[in-house]
Amino acid sequence: MKRWNGTRIAGMLLVAVLCIAAGIAGCAAGKAAIPTADELYAGGALPMGADLDALRRGRAIFVTECAACHRLFPPNEYSPEQWRGIVKRMSRRASLSEDQAADLLLYLSAASRAGK
Amino acid sequence: MNTVSNKNHLRLFPHPFLSSGIRGFLSAAAIAAFVFLCLAGPARAGENTADPRDRKIQELEKTVGALSERVDAMDKAKASSGGSAADKFTFGGYGEIHANFGEGKAPDQIDIHRLVAYVGYEFNDWIRFHSETEIEHGFVSSESGGEISIEQAYLDFLLSDRLNVRFGRFLTPIGIINRKHEPPTFNGVERPAFDRFIIPTTWFSDGVGIFGSLAPALKYEAYVAGGLDGSKLGAVDGIREGRIEERPSLNDPAFMGRLDYYPFAGRSAAYGQVARVGASAYYSGLNNGNEGNNPGIKGDVVILSADAEYSFTKFDFRGVITHERIHGAKEIGNGTASGIFGWYLEGGVHVFPDAWKKGKLAKSDAVVFVRYEDFDTQHRMPDGVVKDPAGDRTQWTGGVNFYLTRNLVAKADYQVPRDGTGQHLPNLINFGIGWQF
Numbered sequence: 219m220k221r222w223n224g225t226r227i228a229g230m231l232l233v234a235v236l237c238i239a240a241g242i243a244g245c246a247a248g249k250a251a252i253p254t255a256d257e258l259y260a261g262g263a264l265p266m267g268a269d270l271d272a273l274r275r276g277r278a279i280f281v282t283e284c285a286a287c288h289r290l291f292p293p294n295e296y297s298p299e300q301w302r303g304i305v306k307r308m309s310r311r312a313s314l315s316e317d318q319a320a321d322l323l324l325y326l327s328a329a330s331r332a333g334k
Numbered sequence: 335m336n337t338v339s340n341k342n343h344l345r346l347f348p349h350p351f352l353s354s355g356i357r358g359f360l361s362a363a364a365i366a367a368f369v370f371l372c373l374a375g376p377a378r379a380g381e382n383t384a385d386p387r388d389r390k391i392q393e394l395e396k397t398v399g400a401l402s403e404r405v406d407a408m409d410k411a412k413a414s415s416g417g418s419a420a421d422k423f424t425f426g427g428y429g430e431i432h433a434n435f436g437e438g439k440a441p442d443q444i445d446i447h448r449l450v451a452y453v454g455y456e457f458n459d460w461i462r463f464h465s466e467t468e469i470e471h472g473f474v475s476s477e478s479g480g481e482i483s484i485e486q487a488y489l490d491f492l493l494s495d496r497l498n499v500r501f502g503r504f505l506t507p508i509g510i511i512n513r514k515h516e517p518p519t520f521n522g523v524e525r526p527a528f529d530r531f532i533i534p535t536t537w538f539s540d541g542v543g544i545f546g547s548l549a550p551a552l553k554y555e556a557y558v559a560g561g562l563d564g565s566k567l568g569a570v571d572g573i574r575e576g577r578i579e580e581r582p583s584l585n586d587p588a589f590m591g592r593l594d595y596y597p598f599a600g601r602s603a604a605y606g607q608v609a610r611v612g613a614s615a616y617y618s619g620l621n622n623g624n625e626g627n628n629p630g631i632k633g634d635v636v637i638l639s640a641d642a643e644y645s646f647t648k649f650d651f652r653g654v655i656t657h658e659r660i661h662g663a664k665e666i667g668n669g670t671a672s673g674i675f676g677w678y679l680e681g682g683v684h685v686f687p688d689a690w691k692k693g694k695l696a697k698s699d700a701v702v703f704v705r706y707e708d709f710d711t712q713h714r715m716p717d718g719v720v721k722d723p724a725g726d727r728t729q730w731t732g733g734v735n736f737y738l739t740r741n742l743v744a745k746a747d748y749q750v751p752r753d754g755t756g757q758h759l760p761n762l763i764n765f766g767i768g769w770q771f
Binding site for chain 1: 424426452456459462490498514516551553598599600601603606608643697
């Protein structure tokens with residue numbers, strides 16, 4: 219029979235409190251740190267004529283591939299030039315194809331410019 | 335040809351003949367901008383920037399600037415791509431040094447817990463090699479607990495976004511920590527106890543499989559690999575000792591896979607939300623031994639696990655829940671359970687004020703967290719086998735991670751472990767420093 223001692227009950231209560239606190243804080247939160255492709259496009263951060271679909275793919279790769287191995291770095295903390303070097307190195311470690319790396323760099327460069 | 339939107343022009347390693355074409359386009363774009371200016375006539379003095387012609391000019395300037403930047407990058411990439419073989423290597427690593435202080439007579443120690451070297455090599459644009467070699471506890475001898483092991487050594491064959499092939503030694507795709515265990519990626523000095531006894535990290539498998547993205551927000555992995563040694567399963571350690579770390583037998587192979595869904599990967603995510611929900615399954619026969627010395631165990635293990643990570647604003651949450659079913663547990667002996675169950679939840683909040691992120695602390699951060707673990711390696715027992723209460727455990731961990739910079743973290747925490755024996759287990763204070771590069 220499973221024990222439902224004080225430690226377990228306290229643990230679940232704490233988790234519940236954390237969830238409620240997070241919900242309250244979320245309602246009062248600030249702007250997005252990882253802009254979507256459409257937000258960047260609407261904000262004019264993308265060069266005229268550039269590919270919106272590539273920007274969307276780039277954001278998806280950022281969220282799915284980069285976060286698989288480490289915490290996400292805010293795009294605006296590095297310049298587009300710095301991102302170029304980072305993506306070149308890390309795309310190898312993450313086994314990204316050249317096209318995927320290009321999409322990722324497009325997103326990070328645009329998000330970097332938009333966040334400056 | 336729509337030169338601007340052509341994806342080839344955005345590649346890191348472009349076709350060598352594209353540069354001149356883009357340069358031609360730049361020239362044409364500059365001339366077009368000049369002609370546009372002349373035709374449109376000079377802007378009237380005092381006119382504000384709301385004039386559509388001004389906006390058009392600014393857009394053209396931005397376009398030309400961005401394209402120039404890309405051409406420069408392409409030239410640099412082209413120059414480096416023809417470089418030495420050393421350019422095809424990638425190096426990295428991670429490590430962590432801990433200081434553990436136990437309550438009462440529990441031993442205190444300093445421990446170079448892990449030092450891991452990563453080496454990768456790019457054979458060409460679709461074949462990559464990855465490896466991690468690990469030394470644990472700073473010294474390896476027949477009388478010490480230290481060990482050296484190849485944690486990962488595999489080749490990736492990149493065929494398409496949807497289908498790629500992996501061969502070699504890779505991380506068993508279950509849970510969170512087993513796949514993402516570099517010290518800056520998790521809270522607390524030590525990995526969760528759950529990830530020692532329920533999903534025993536670092537757990538690698540030797541075999542072959544496929545991976546890719548079914549959709550931009552949906553990733554998968556699936557492998558067949560060497561299985562577990564059933565004779566090493568036990569009452570308190572669960573499946574941990576069943577891992578075969580040298581030359582696993584393929585007599586009774588393992589099949590494993592996982593799916594990960596990222597709900598905010600492609601759509602609007604207010605408050606900086608990032609989320610991942612994953613599910614994994616593992617099946618292994620148990621008649622496997624090192625170097626093919628199979629133990630003659632008849633049985634199998636089925637593991638089902640779900641995990642999730644969620645961040646928004648300054649809050650991070652993660653949790654894992656896992657159930658393991660062991661068929662043939664009674665025949666295995668060692669007090670092995672027929673059912674193992676466990677879960678944990680963790681919440682953290684980033685408390686480092688933005689106003690302090692200047693100078694040397696520009697990329698610093700601090701996370702205060704609490705984690706609660708509840709797991710039982712004796713959850714369900716075979717008929718006639720007595721349950722060992724030491725397998726039924728909970729653990730509280732609370733502490734802080736202070737990131738000096740993104741990939742270097744100093745940690746401190748306090749742990750309260752308990753088990754079903756009713757005996758007082760020593761509480762622990764831990765300090766550590768970890769890095770990843």
